[in-house]
Amino acid sequence: MSEKNTDNRGGRIDSKDLRNGVAFTHEAAQSQAAAAIKSIPSMLKDYSCPICNRTFAIYADLQHHYADEHPDAVVPVKVSFNVNGKDCEVLIEPHWTLQRTLQFRLGLTGAKQMCNHGACGSCTVIIDGRPVLSCMTLAIECEGKSIETIEGIAANPKWKPLVDAYCRWDAMQCGYCTPGFLVTAKALLDRNPDPTEEEIREALAGNICICGTYPRHSTAIMEAALKMAQGG
């Protein structure tokens, strides 16, 4: 299965996309996150064979093509779900994880691949209200489900106090694992808007920060919770 971005622009690399990923303010980050959600491709317009690049108008033709030309290969499957409020349909191989699908099909890179074994929490997303490890979740398991990623949280002004608090307290060093922490923190605050330090530590126990920023997170989350209780 090709891992080319489905946003096919004839091989042209747009430098604007490469610069995407730099934001100096919450507003800029919020706007970029919103733009990333907006550019999630919704419905599949055609079905490209990832092996030989032939394109088909309907899925059945792709299936026939596989039967004729690539009989030993696994036929890609269609999966539909809702990501950050947007319905979308993707064509993937059945063994693809949700993390891989988010990155390669939907262009969302906030769910980070770190351990690939469900050990570190960097790829955490929220599915139907629960924090879930997207590197351990097959995308086909998500059919019909609602998925919230860090981009969805970042684009929602409600969570500005949480993002602000993380930035004020340097609750990140290299920052690679940080989105996973924030998603877990958001899921915690959803169900417990006023957590104690102990409850925060329990909630974040599945997130590993190799830079060792742990003490910062509870400080940031408690500050955010207070601000949100006061109306943001």
Add this chain to the structure above:
Amino acid sequence: MADLAGANGQREHFRVVGKPNLPGKLSYALATGIAKFGIDYVVPDMLHAKFLRSPYAHARIVSVDTTRARAIPGVVDIITWEDEDIKNLKSFGENFGTPRPWLDNIADYEGAEVGVIVVAESEDICEEALRQLDVKWEVLPHIVDIMEGRKPDAPVIRPGVGSAPAMGPGGDDNPPKKGNVSYSNLISGDIEEGFKEADHIIEYRLYLPPFASHMPNPSGSVAWWYDDPYHGEGKSLHIEGAVRERRAISAMYNVPLEKTVQEGLFMGGKYCDWGLRKSQEITPLLAKRTGRPVRCVNTREETFDFLMKERYMYLKVGFKDNGLITAIDDFSIADGGARGSSTFGTSGDQRYGPYFTFRCKNIRQRMEIVDSNRGMMYVSGQHCPFNWDSGTMAIYLIAEKLKKDPIEIARINLHGPTSQDDPNPVPSFEACIERAKEVMDWNWHPAGTKKLPDGRMHGASFRYQMCPRHAFSGYESKLELRDGVVYMPTQGPVFGVYAVECNAMVVAEELGLEYEDVKIVFDYREPFTPVGGGADGTTASAWVTKECANILKQKILEAAIEEAENPPPPMFPFGLPPEPSPFKGLKPEDLDLADGKVIVKSDPSKGVPLAKAVKKHIVATYSGRPPTALWTLGFGKMLDTMNTAFCEVAVDTETGEVEILRFVVVADPGKIMRLTSLESQIDQVMYFSQGCQLLEDYVYDKRTGVKLNNNMIEYKKPTILDVPPVEREFLETRAGNAAYGASGISHSLANTHLVIIAIHNAIGVWVDPPATPDKVLKALGKA
């Protein structure tokens, strides 16, 4: 040496520098997940590449048949080590180890890239193609136990390959390599005489545990070539994920720097592991061969290199009745690692380390460096110098022997600030100790003598280190004033020490601005980068930026006078005439900058906003480095800013469980530059220290040489539930060489034995790190 040479080095009032809770310039991008790291890049028409990796700890590819792999639909290119393109590749990455062919048919550790690279439409196809390679392996003898590897009858794993030390002392005086063992010896003073002077001699051993940083973001890159007539003939190279400066990739592919592009700003965790991995170096070649962008990334298992290699140390220390050390005989057996491993952590430690902080000059360091198939270590690590706690142990053991407080033993042995002959106390050390004793409520007790109310045994430990100063990297700072706004151009990428922010704070401080007023411009073409070490590089670059800011300031004040005397003609010569400048008739030295204005020193109410006071575009540059590099003057032979760390543990002698009750750090960074990240760095090093002493370890199958736990489930990193409270106190003696007398913190507090010593203080027996409950019970004779 404090910051006496620079402008305002002894500034007394700070508005911005030292302030807490200023968000990092890139923190919003990081927190919201929009920041892109190397492996995040997905570009149209992109191919994927994978290396063949060795399933054996040591093996040679005799032959490989790629026919079946090439026949797989979707496979685009397969290259072997015999291809001229590969033979011509030469790395310019920072490995600092013995060079070897960029890729050949020999793998000297399990998981090493070897022999073949596959390029295909997807990673899945790459993996299938790798499975379809018909590889004939010759399995070679391996060494993953260095104590076995040093034996005379051990199989020689690198016959014909010279001695390992590339940076070590000794040179021609070292014995020639024998079997798997290279030698690196450094002798100073008269060791025999030193032992004769001694009233007591202690002997002890310590084990430095191998430790993985396993950088959070697996290494990888994506690269492509494109037409770019604006920067000369030939294609330009765009690469993301190569990290740090583009120079290494530019040199590797012989592409001018101006035609080598890397725009990404995020390199992830580095921990001074600067070595480029093959997945970061190969993509330009593959993109050139295929004419398409190529992505190559490591998996987590493939990104599990050493941050610290194992070492067995045997120490013999002579000392007088008062605790003064008279001789140190240090013999160590160190893992040389796979070929190409850094010599930091082996011979690289011998020229600096704990011993040179002692008054004792009779020191013999002998090291055996054993070739092994355990794995790679690139450049450096958070525990550098790795042997520091051999000195910490000496102090502790002398204290035990003499029934004295180890702090007193340290004080007796520590030389003064200027040299090993300096009998004066080190003010920074004394200040740290005074405060730490209060914070700790320090009341030392001999080993195994204090029981807590809950029945567990109490132990405490202490160590000191010097805060690192950094002056071997030069920096080229540039600042601009345009339309009243100060710009600070810098190249990325960043790696988590908030160095850019620290520099911006200095600019704001010197120019009378707020931190938010300084506009940081990230541009990969800019020469300035504050990278060059961690906190030490940050403060060193900040010194250069401070000089640059003062040059800009002088130019601004001169321009303000010039424009006051000769106002630039208005663009449209009608309307009211401009107001007369309050600076008319004054000199630049009569002016200052404050609150975003040019002001009259004698009457600060007379101020003109920068944009109005100076219309011209002003550029200031400064190229240089802070004065006096501690490392070039002899690491440890001069002492200025110091830090101290303490640990208290409770050991359950029934279960073997060790609980760190608290870490206390009292550190003198010279001057606090950016408080929040300074605190965070302390948390980090104590976290690293806890991990390697209680949890983390590499496990090998000795029979096959295969590493069994290079994943984040079985290699145990501490979680948020494991970390103890870290209490931190900072002093500001302004004794460092960098901006305002600052030093770094960086490696200096990371340690291998602070917790281990506290455990000994609790139970009276030694447990090698990592001190897992089973090892504690075994040491107690209970298992």
